[in-house]
Amino acid sequence: MSKISLPLESLNAVLDGGVEDGSNVLILADLVVDKMKFGSSLINYRLGEEDNIVYFINNKIPIYAKKGIANYEEKEDKIAFIDGFSSTIGKEPKSEYVVDSKLTDNKSTYIEESMEVVKEAINDMEGWGSSLIIDSVDSWVGHWDALEEFLEGVKPELESTNTVGYYLFPNLGFAEENGNNLERLVDMFDYVIHLKGIERKGITLKYVEVKKPQVEEKIPFDITPRGLVTYIPKILVTGPYNAGKSTAVKTMSDTSVSVDRLGTTVSLDHGKVEKRGIMTDVFGTPGQERFDWAMDFLGQSIFGAFLMVDSRNPRYDRLRDMYESLEDQEVPTIVLANFQNKEDALPPETIEEELGIETVGVDALHGDNVDEALDKLFDKILDKHSWYYT
Numbered sequence: 001m002s003k004i005s006l007p008l009e010s011l012n013a014v015l016d017g018g019v020e021d022g023s024n025v026l027i028l029a030d031l032v033v034d035k036m037k038f039g040s041s042l043i044n045y046r047l048g049e050e051d052n053i054v055y056f057i058n059n060k061i062p063i064y065a066k067k068g069i070a071n072y073e074e075k076e077d078k079i080a081f082i083d084g085f086s087s088t089i090g091k092e093p094k095s096e097y098v099v100d101s102k103l104t105d106n107k108s109t110y111i112e113e114s115m116e117v118v119k120e121a122i123n124d125m126e127g128w129g130s131s132l133i134i135d136s137v138d139s140w141v142g143h144w145d146a147l148e149e150f151l152e153g154v155k156p157e158l159e160s161t162n163t164v165g166y167y168l169f170p171n172l173g174f175a176e177e178n179g180n181n182l183e184r185l186v187d188m189f190d191y192v193i194h195l196k197g198i199e200r201k202g203i204t205l206k207y208v209e210v211k212k213p214q215v216e217e218k219i220p221f222d223i224t225p226r227g228l229v230t231y232i233p234k235i236l237v238t239g240p241y242n243a244g245k246s247t248a249v250k251t252m253s254d255t256s257v258s259v260d261r262l263g264t265t266v267s268l269d270h271g272k273v274e275k276r277g278i279m280t281d282v283f284g285t286p287g288q289e290r291f292d293w294a295m296d297f298l299g300q301s302i303f304g305a306f307l308m309v310d311s312r313n314p315r316y317d318r319l320r321d322m323y324e325s326l327e328d329q330e331v332p333t334i335v336l337a338n339f340q341n342k343e344d345a346l347p348p349e350t351i352e353e354e355l356g357i358e359t360v361g362v363d364a365l366h367g368d369n370v371d372e373a374l375d376k377l378f379d380k381i382l383d384k385h386s387w388y389y390t
C-alpha cells in the first residue's frame with residue numbers, strides 16, 4: 001500500500017502523505033464550496049501526477065466537465081468519461097462509456113448498471129495507478145443500500161489496479177449532528193473529507209475537516225485557477241509612522257497596491273502573497289495616529305500580524321499600545337525589526353527583550369529576511385488557527 005497525494009499540501013501533511021491506494025474517499029462539500037471546481041482541481045492535479053482518470057458524471061453532460069480540465073486535448077487519452085446523464089435527458093451520449101438506464105427510472109437498476117460500467121472502465125485503463133471520480137453522489141441519496149453495494153462492488157477493482165475512488169457529494173443539509181445518515185455514510189467510506197464554509201465578519205472561510213480518520217486540525221483553503229491552496233484571508237502589517245510597512249507589504253507580495261500621499265500611507269496597502277502552497281492577503285495600515293480608524297476597521301478577524309519597528313528608533317510605547325489590541329484578540333504576531341541595513345539599528349534581540357514578542361530582524365527595502373519572517377508567521381498562524389472555526 002502506498003499513499004496517494006491530494007492537491008493540498010497541508011491536507012497531505014495531516015494524512016501522512018495522502019490517502020491509501022485502493023481506498024474509497026467521500027468528499028462532502030458544503031454549498032459555499034464550488035464542488036465542481038474542487039473536482040477539476042483534483043483531476044488536474046492527479047493528471048499531473050501521471051494518473052489515468054475514470055470520470056463518472058451523472059449530473060451534467062460530459063462536455064461541461066471537460067471545460068474544467070486543463071490541457072484537456074493533451075491529456076485526452078488519459079481520461080475516460082462515463083456518461084451517466086445523457087440517457088436520462090434523452091440525448092445521444094457521445095462518451096466511450098455510457099449508462100443506458102435513466103436516473104429517473106429504478107434507482108437500484110441505475111446504480112447497478114453504473115457499477116458494471118465503472119468496473120469495465122477501470123479495467124480498460126492502461127497502466128497502473130488511476131483515479132476514479134464519481135460526480136455526484138447526491139442523486140443516490142436515500143439509496144444507501146445500493147450505494148453500499150456499489151462501493152463494495154467497485155472496491156476489488158480499485159485495489160487490483162491501484163486506483164483511488166473519489167465520491168463527490170454536495171452537502172445538502174447533512175448537518176454535523178444529523179445522526180444516522182451521515183454516520184452510515186462515514187461507515188461506508190475509508191476516508192471522509194468535509195469541505196466546509198462559514199461566514200465570519202464578512203469573509204467566507206473555507207476549510208477542510210477530515211472526519212475519517214478523525215483529524216483535529218482544520219485546514220483553511222481556497223480554490224484558485226491554478227488549483228488548491230492553503231488560504232489565510234488576512235495578515236496585517238501595522239506599526240508606527242514611517243516604520244517601513246508599505247515597503248514590507250510591497251516586498252513580500254507578488255502583486256500589491258498602496259495609496260500614499262507625500263510619502264505617507266493614507267489608505268490601506270494591499271498585497272497578495274503566494275508561497276509554499278499558502279496564499280494570503282496582506283494589508284498594511286497607515287502609521288500616523290490620525291489614521292487609527294483603519295486599524296479599528298481592519299482589526300476584525302485578523303489571522304496574523306506583523307508589528308513593524310524602525311530599529312533605529314523603536315517607539316516602544318506606541319508599539320505596546322498597538323500590540324495590546326492584537327493580544328486582546330489572540331492574534332499571532334511577529335515583530336519585524338526593520339532597517340537592519342542601517343548602522344544605528346538596534347539588534348532584533350534587544351527589541352525582543354524590551355517588548356517580549358518574537359522578533360525578526362529585516363531590511364524591508366532589500367527584502368533581507370522577509371521571507372523567513374513570513375514563514376515564521378505562517379507557521380504560527382497554522383499552528384493555532386483552529387479556534388477561528390469554533
Ligand SMILES: Nc1nc2c(ncn2[C@@H]2O[C@H](COP(=O)(O)OP(=O)(O)OP(=O)(O)O)[C@@H](O)[C@H]2O)c(=O)[nH]1
Binds near residue numbers: 247285362363
Ligand atoms: N534603508 C532602508 N530603507 C527602508 C527600509 N524600509 C523602508 N525604508 C524606507 O523608509 C521610508 C518609509 O517607508 P514606508 O514603507 O513608506 O513606511 P510606512 O511605515 O508605510 O509609512 P506610513 O505609512 O507613512 O506610516 C521609505 O522611503 C522606504 O523606502 C529598510 O529596511 N531599509
Ligand SMILES: [Mg+2]
Binds near residue numbers: 265286
Ligand atoms: Mg505606509
